[in-house]
Amino acid sequence: MAGTNGRQKTARDMILSLVVIAIAGLVVYFIAIPHDDHAPELKRVDYRVELITARRAASYPVAAPEGLPSTWKATSVRFQGEKSDRWHLGFQTPDGQYVQVEQSTQKPADFIDQASQGASATERTEEIGGRTWTRYSGGRYDALVLKDTPGSTTVVAGTGSPEELRTMAAALKTG
DSSP states (O other): OHHHHHHHHHHHHHHHHHHHHHHHHHHIIIIISOOOOSOOOOOOOOOHHHHHHHHHHOSSOOEEEOSOOTTSEEEEEEEETTTTTEEEEEEEOTTSOEEEEEEESSOHHHHHHHHTTSOEEEEEEEEETTEEEEEEEOSSOEEEEEOOSTTSEEEEEESSOHHHHHHHHHHEEEO
């Protein structure tokens, strides 16, 4: 009989230990680990230096927006001269969506597929700023594509609304 009582104490002690560990784990989870459901605040980047560099180095007229409201926040910029003179400029829209400008001398079909994240051409075109843009539609990004730029292809793409994509396309100027 003495052996049975010892096994019961051992089992009870083990269960109590597991309960204490579970309570400690829950305390750590709810108190020590931050639970912020909001996306982190994106920092605004100043793209002027990269734009000047790209405009000097690229074999085509590099486009960047002029006159966008200050509620549009530039969040990413890069120029890759070794990769088909590829220009990228990304923005967070006032609605918290993403719109990017991409330009490259790369083969248009490959470049458009990459820049638009696999969006497909539609039959629709839009006249924006005196230029004819082709609308692309996709699962992740929608896009506007300008193919008649000298020596390059220009893509305005992102999660932004069609109006936000048009706003960016209309604001693009080359220098």
